[in-house]
Amino acid sequence: MESAFSSFHVDKDFLSVIFDSIHDGIKIVDKDGKFIFINRSAEKNMNIVRDEWIGRSVHELLPESIILKALKTEVPQINKHSFVCNKNFIVHASPLTFKGKLVGAISTHKDEDEIESLKASFDHFTLNKYIHFLENELHRVQILPLEMKGFVVSKNSTIVNELSKIKKLAPTDISVLIRGESGVGKEVIARNIHELSNRIGNPYITINCAAIPENLLESELFGYEEGAFTGAKRSGKKGKFELANGGTIFLDEIGDMNYHLQAKLLRVLQQKELVRVGGEETIPLDVRVIAATNKDLVSMIQHNTFREDLYYRINGITFNIPPLRERKMDIDILISHFLKEFSYKYNKKIGISKEAHYFLLNHPLPGNVRELRNVLEHGFVLAETNEIEIEDLPKSITSGQIQESSSAPLFTSDEPVPLSTFFDSMDLSENIKKVEIALIIKALTKSNNNRSKAIKMLGISRQSFYERLKKYEKEIAQYSN
Numbered sequence: 002m003e004s005a006f007s008s009f010h011v012d013k014d015f016l017s018v019i020f021d022s023i024h025d026g027i028k029i030v031d032k033d034g035k036f037i038f039i040n041r042s043a044e045k046n047m048n049i050v051r052d053e054w055i056g057r058s059v060h061e062l063l064p065e066s067i068i069l070k071a072l073k074t075e076v077p078q079i080n081k082h083s084f085v086c087n088k089n090f091i092v093h094a095s096p097l098t099f100k101g102k103l104v105g106a107i108s109t110h111k112d113e114d115e116i117e118s119l120k121a122s123f124d125h126f127t128l129n130k131y132i133h134f135l136e137n138e139l140h141r142v143q144i145l146p147l148e149m150k151g152f153v154v155s156k157n158s159t160i161v162n163e164l165s166k167i168k169k170l171a172p173t174d175i176s177v178l179i180r181g182e183s184g185v186g187k188e189v190i191a192r193n194i195h196e197l198s199n200r201i202g203n204p205y206i207t208i209n210c211a212a213i214p215e216n217l218l219e220s221e222l223f224g225y226e227e228g229a230f231t232g233a234k235r236s237g238k239k240g241k242f243e244l245a246n247g248g249t250i251f252l253d254e255i256g257d258m259n260y261h262l263q264a265k266l267l268r269v270l271q272q273k274e275l276v277r278v279g280g281e282e283t284i285p286l287d288v289r290v291i292a293a294t295n296k297d298l299v300s301m302i303q304h305n306t307f308r309e310d311l312y313y314r315i316n317g318i319t320f321n322i323p324p325l326r327e328r329k330m331d332i333d334i335l336i337s338h339f340l341k342e343f344s345y346k347y348n349k350k351i352g353i354s355k356e357a358h359y360f361l362l363n364h365p366l367p368g369n370v371r372e373l374r375n376v377l378e379h380g381f382v383l384a385e386t387n388e389i390e391i392e393d394l395p396k397s398i399t400s401g402q403i404q405e406s407s408s409a410p411l412f413t414s415d416e417p418v419p420l421s422t423f424f425d426s427m428d429l430s431e432n433i434k435k436v437e438i439a440l441i442i443k444a445l446t447k448s449n450n451n452r453s454k455a456i457k458m459l460g461i462s463r464q465s466f467y468e469r470l471k472k473y474e475k476e477i478a479q480y481s482n
């Protein structure tokens with residue numbers, strides 16, 4: 002779903018997941034009648050290949066369709082009978098308008114046979130149940146975008162302080178530099194700034210300066226004209242800045258941009274206009290710039306690898322996002338947030354065992370929030386019970402480190418918990434504490450909180466058990482019922 006629909010600011014992959022999980026067929030066309038989305042049910046019950054329809058015109062493919070009528074007349078078409086693809090359907094179609102302008106049309110349809118069989122089987126009771134189901138579905142679909150909008154989840158005081166700035170700076174055009182390691186959530190913040198700004202409704206374009214080969218980055222950013230270089234498209238191409246015109250551009254990994262291009266970028270930002278590569282025409286720009294980096298730009302300036310003038314141009318205000326290891330408190334709420342997200346995405350409810358939870362809290366997670374999300378999603382998908390267990394997490398984090406870093410494993414029992422992966426530092430007493438807490442929690446969990454049984458499992462005296470319980474009261478309480 003592109004163009005006008007990007008203005009709704011709901012992640013398009015996510016929107017596709019929602020629509021694909023809806024039983025009714027859904028089709029969306031843009032204002033010119035081009036198919037921009039067809040959900041899985043529509044593909045199935047119309048017996049078509051949706052990828053072959055996307056981008057093609059409804060005028061050509063379904064000239065008699067109800068969706069085309071809604072688009073042409075700009076009047077909703079409710080409960081209309083339609084015969085397409087050799088089947089009868091009941092269709093609702095509505096024009097889609099945004100900020101008073103027609104941007105396309107949407108239709109939902111049900112197979113008529115299905116409606117007939119539904120009618121036959123509906124008594125009052127089932128009808129009520131069906132209404133209840135639809136209400137739940139509607140609620141689910143309505144709250145999804147909010148849950149998933151990618152708002153920044155954090156309890157960390159540094160981040161909370163930083164975030165409090167967003168509301169103030171978002172409506173201005175001040176440039177923003179976001180600093181932090183990979184995966185800490187820099188893009189989430191950039192998107193939030195755009196969404197809270199007056200530019201909402203206009204494009205939000207991202208480009209990762211490190212991911213594009215140096216020789217292509219210039220034309221990716223500023224576009225090119227026909228024949229600008231070998232392999233250039235006949236018609237030329239708009240660059241990311243032009244695509245972002247009126248909206249926001251997020252320049253990720255700006256520290257990886259070469260010195261020559263930095264000079265060109267600075268010129269574009271200062272003059273608020275650009276000339277495409279190989280072109281002559283000057284294109285005026287109105288783009289808000291948000292940049293991000295993992296690099297120390299100040300030291301790069303000292304080493305003449307980053308331009309000082311560009312640094313001051315992009316650094317109107319700076320956000321510093323600490324890595325996850327410096328805000329362990331956030332792991333808890335991020336886990337809850339992601340479990341909620343996945344339960345919508347996969348349509349099932351799964352929790353996390355205390356051990357897996359504790360494991361994640363103590364795992365280094367160098368890939369920050371992105372790694373936490375990936376690891377949890379892996380566990381969510383593989384979990385065989387209604388809780389993610391340590392065994393469901395990727396082997397790379399539960400066992401990789403042991404094999405690589407210790408020739409003689411400290412624990413060789415049948416423990417599913419590879420305890421030595423907790424040892425992200427050499428501090429002996431800190432590590433002993435972690436092991437003790439993990440084993441006490443495990444014994445309590447296994448014994449259903451029966452302390453006598455837990456003491457027996459641990460093979461320690463009652464006195465020593467209670468001493469430790471007191472000592473680690475806070476940590477254990479967090480994981481006990």
Ligand SMILES: Nc1ncnc2c1ncn2[C@@H]1O[C@H](COP(=O)(O)OP(=O)(O)OP(=O)(O)O)[C@@H](O)[C@H]1O
Nearest residue numbers: 152153154155182183184185186187188189370371
């Ligand atoms: N505070 C947060 N709340 C909710 N989700 C978050 C948060 N921080 C990060 N995420 C999620 O973690 C993943 C990585 O975040 P993001 O892409 O913003 O990181 P980044 O710092 O821009 O990474 P990179 O520098 O590698 O591009 C995304 O799926 C994002 O939705």
